[in-house]
Amino acid sequence: MDGVRALVFDVFGTVVDWRSGVAREAAPFLARHAPGADPHAFADAWRRRYQPAMEEIRGGRRPFTRLDVLHRENLEAVLPDFGMDAARVPAGELDALNLAWHRLDSWPDAVAGLARLRVRYIIAPLSNGNIILMTNMAKRAGLPWDAILGAEVARAYKPSPEAYLRTAEVLAMQPGEVCLVAAHNGDLAAARRCGLRTAFVPRPREHGPGQDRDLEPEQDWDLVADDFNALAARLGL
Amino acid sequence: MDGVRALVFDVFGTVVDWRSGVAREAAPFLARHAPGADPHAFADAWRRRYQPAMEEIRGGRRPFTRLDVLHRENLEAVLPDFGMDAARVPAGELDALNLAWHRLDSWPDAVAGLARLRVRYIIAPLSNGNIILMTNMAKRAGLPWDAILGAEVARAYKPSPEAYLRTAEVLAMQPGEVCLVAAHNGDLAAARRCGLRTAFVPRPREHGPGQDRDLEPEQDWDLVADDFNALAARLGL
Known part of the structure; x- marks a missing residue:
């Protein structure tokens, strides 16, 4: 060195x-909107969309976009996997949950x-x-x-x-x-x-x-x- | 608020x-290369080239260039005003003095x-x-x-x-x-x-x-x- x-x-x-933190932050959200969903499975599913989202930018198909924006898009995309409809969840709740990655x-x-x-x-x-x-x-x-x-x-x-x-x-x-x-x-x-x-x-x-x-x-x-x-x-x- | x-x-x-700090850092350099020069006057003269250098970039005549580079150019430019010839001062000494702004x-x-x-x-x-x-x-x-x-x-x-x-x-x-x-x-x-x-x-x-x-x-x-x-x-x- x-x-x-x-x-x-x-x-x-x-x-x-990140896994424990996102699960902790998602738990009350899931209790409201998807009772019975596993917060750790939700964290894993959200995270699985991380590399594919960046790959669009790495591959030059999309201009540089900061991760908060990609996380927010990925959050909406993952909701149906847990039986939720993004159109029926208040946007403010999604914005707040998106900040899980800051905490x-x-x-x-x-x-x-x-x-x-x-x-x-x-x-x-x-x-x-x-x-x-x-x-x-x-x-x-x-x-x-x-x-x-x-x-x-x-x-x-x-x-x-x-x-x-x-x-x-x-x-x-x-x-x-x-x-x-x-x-x-x-x-x-x-x-x-x-x-x-x-x-x-x-x-x-x-x-x-x-x-x-x-x-x-x-x-x-x-x-x-x-x-x-x-x-x-x-x-x- | x-x-x-x-x-x-x-x-x-x-x-x-900045004025006291640059003068302090410049003093030993000036003692070697421009005996009798006033370190505070040197700091002021170096700083006077700050806005004109950035103005080239603000005006779109030069691509964005970080301040360390502009400071280094301005340092060479100001030497003749104090009787020094940039070509006769070791580049390593100028590089070191340029870091005055970091200290x-x-x-x-x-x-x-x-x-x-x-x-x-x-x-x-x-x-x-x-x-x-x-x-x-x-x-x-x-x-x-x-x-x-x-x-x-x-x-x-x-x-x-x-x-x-x-x-x-x-x-x-x-x-x-x-x-x-x-x-x-x-x-x-x-x-x-x-x-x-x-x-x-x-x-x-x-x-x-x-x-x-x-x-x-x-x-x-x-x-x-x-x-x-x-x-x-x-x-x-």
């Missing part, structure tokens, strides 16, 4: 537990680990989440970012190379001076192809019990650590 | 004392005032300074921003309307939910024309002793306060 000056972080899954709790080690890492490195999200989403999340959860970077600043969604390369450019750093911290092998692989350094922090409960992906490093990442405190310790912080 | 949810701040002059001290009330304001509002710079400049400055001075916004995020320099309007858009707020805090009447006037709320905090020593501009509010700004602590107190914080 010689020469690294900034640590940039995947957020959904790596820093915060996610961090993994227990995240705030303390980031505070340690921040002593030596510039730390920032490199998330597909948009700026106000990341800002509200950080303010609520106490995440001590130095700046809010990511897709909306780069105007490109990971794993498009521009998302990583423009982030390094904004930091006025060479790609090799920036390290991506992520719980997802695919994100790290894309960052490595752009010349960034890579740190893998597995989050084996991101997808709940029975998770079968991203349990182990799939390449020889520059660092592998069990959580952010272990990452700080590995870096001598 | 009813309905205001974010406070965005002009930075050079309003949050930090400015805040006014004595700024950190404490921002910490109070941050309890209720999202706080962020809306500066013409670029993201890494603002990030390095905040880290060094302890400015507790929630996000780094400004010209590089908006891809437009103040006082162009896009700088204010795109900042509100990124915040997912109406312009009237955002208040600009600035020591400069012109900046506030431009923000008001875009529908933002306005708070004037005079900084009567920004330009040193004998300052003759921006000593008083020139319009009925929504708030006027002597410093950031007084601003927090006016807002009941």
Whole structure:
């Protein structure tokens, strides 16, 4: 990790537990509109529409559109799967539920680990989440970012190379001076192809019990650590 | 200030004392290359090239270029005024001096005032300074921003309307939910024309002793306060 000056972080899954948070926020909504629906299944279904929505933008078929807008569209699209009719749910309730993604709790080690890492490195999200989403999340959860970077600043969604390369450019750093911290092998692989350094922090409960992906490093990442405190310790912080 | 949810701040002059900071950073450089030159006069001369450089971009004659690049060009341009030849000064020394703008001290009330304001509002710079400049400055001075916004995020320099309007858009707020805090009447006037709320905090020593501009509010700004602590107190914080 010689020469690294900034640590940039995947957020959904790596820093915060999106599945539990969305399920918690959706539960009262579902109790009103779809009694008996499983909030975790709802969170999973909503999230399954995340990559396909961004793929339209990565593929150039749609101009850059921030994630809050994609989340809102995906929310309407997922309602019928749970027996709801978007036209019969007040728009204000959908707008409010859409902010569930702004109110996610961090993994227990995240705030303390980031505070340690921040002593030596510039730390920032490199998330597909948009700026106000990341800002509200950080303010609520106490995440001590130095700046809010990511897709909306780069105007490109990971794993498009521009998302990583423009982030390094904004930091006025060479790609090799920036390290991506992520719980997802695919994100790290894309960052490595752009010349960034890579740190893998597995989050084996991101997808709940029975998770079968991203349990182990799939390449020889520059660092592998069990959580952010272990990452700080590995870096001598 | 009813309905205001974010406070965005002009930075050079309003949050930090650029003149003293640049003079301090330039002093050893001048001692080597232009003995006898006045560091404050050097800071003033460098800063005088700031608005004309941005005007090329505001006028559409040059694509958006971040302030670090403009500062570096302006630095080379100002050297002859102090008897120096840019070709005879090592580029590495100019690169290092250019980072003077990343190492400015805040006014004595700024950190404490921002910490109070941050309890209720999202706080962020809306500066013409670029993201890494603002990030390095905040880290060094302890400015507790929630996000780094400004010209590089908006891809437009103040006082162009896009700088204010795109900042509100990124915040997912109406312009009237955002208040600009600035020591400069012109900046506030431009923000008001875009529908933002306005708070004037005079900084009567920004330009040193004998300052003759921006000593008083020139319009009925929504708030006027002597410093950031007084601003927090006016807002009941």
